[in-house]
Amino acid sequence: MQHLLIVFLLVILSLSFHSWADPLGTAAFERFVQGIEQQQKKTDTVTQGKALLAESLTEEQRAYVLHKVALANNKLGQFDEVERDLDKLEALLKSYDSNEYRGKLYITRGDLAINLGQFNSAQNHFKNAIAMFELTKDYRMLSHTLRFTHFHLKRTVNLARH
Numbered sequence: 001m002q003h004l005l006i007v008f009l010l011v012i013l014s015l016s017f018h019s020w021a022d023p024l025g026t027a028a029f030e031r032f033v034q035g036i037e038q039q040q041k042k043t044d045t046v047t048q049g050k051a052l053l054a055e056s057l058t059e060e061q062r063a064y065v066l067h068k069v070a071l072a073n074n075k076l077g078q079f080d081e082v083e084r085d086l087d088k089l090e091a092l093l094k095s096y097d098s099n100e101y102r103g104k105l106y107i108t109r110g111d112l113a114i115n116l117g118q119f120n121s122a123q124n125h126f127k128n129a130i131a132m133f134e135l136t137k138d139y140r141m142l143s144h145t146l147r148f149t150h151f152h153l154k155r156t157v158n159l160a161r162h
Helices: 002-019 026-037 043-055 061-078 079-092 101-116 119-136 139-159
Strands: none
Touching: 002 061, 026 043, 026 061, 043 061, 043 101, 061 079, 061 101, 101 119, 119 139
């Protein structure tokens, strides 16, 4: 009986320690962020990100992962996957109010639209992204959006000439 009690207490303590040590998959999330910072292969970002999304994450962590996976899929030419990832991010933003990620949603949708040849849609997405990044005063992302917009306009003009 005493042996069973000790085993029971050890199991309870190990479960408690595990949830204390990594309450929301923080270690896995940190490894994912580290991989992004070390510019790992895009396929690894997608694989790790998809696995991580099955974990218990904060809304901010989930938004980060969805956005990074969408970016990686976009670079890989997996445009259907990008659309699904962005739809999930958009759904999340209904409960997680973040103008930062709303802006990132718009700029990524704009980039996807360019890749799909949907230039009018791209321009609208970039306008929305600019508004979000001006609101958040995120000048780094604002400059990225302006660069994408410039690329879009230049490409549109070149297409019109031919």
